[in-house]
Amino acid sequence: MAAVILARPAAGAETPQTAAGKPVPVRSVFVMPSNTREGRDPFFPESVRPFEAVLAANKTVEISALSIKGFSGPPSHRLVIINNHTFGIGDEGDVLTPTGRVHLRCTQIGTDLVTIEVNGQRRELRLGAQ
Numbered sequence: 001m002a003a004v005i006l007a008r009p010a011a012g013a014e015t016p017q018t019a020a021g022k023p024v025p026v027r028s029v030f031v032m033p034s035n036t037r038e039g040r041d042p043f044f045p046e047s048v049r050p051f052e053a054v055l056a057a058n059k060t061v062e063i064s065a066l067s068i069k070g071f072s073g074p075p076s077h078r079l080v081i082i083n084n085h086t087f088g089i090g091d092e093g094d095v096l097t098p099t100g101r102v103h104l105r106c107t108q109i110g111t112d113l114v115t116i117e118v119n120g121q122r123r124e125l126r127l128g129a130q
């Protein structure tokens with residue numbers, strides 16, 4: 001991980017002031033590295049954990065790996081089962097696919113159609129479609 005260290009101004013240097021005369025607080029900025037050249041975890045330097053979010057965002061999901069197993073619940077609170085994981089509207093979770101885990105969010109449930117978001121992209125799943 002990369003860290004920014006800010007030093008105190010030298011003696012005699014002016015510090016930024018607000019209109020009320022109080023000093024402006026200095027904020028630290030931390031940037032998550034996207035690869036090992038930009039930074040590493042200081043406690044686990046060989047770990048790729050800091051880069052997993054970048055790798056997951058770039059990973060494409062095969063829509064055919066996701067299938068609706070069924071619907072349940074009353075019309076006022078419908079639930080859908082996608083790859084053996086139950087979702088309601090607004091629920092998020094990981095489902096298992098042949099290519100690995102996929103994180104998705106259920107945005108809409110119809111009678112035989114479900115709208116989900118995977119990696120920021122909207123997809124539609126139909127019951128019985130392959």
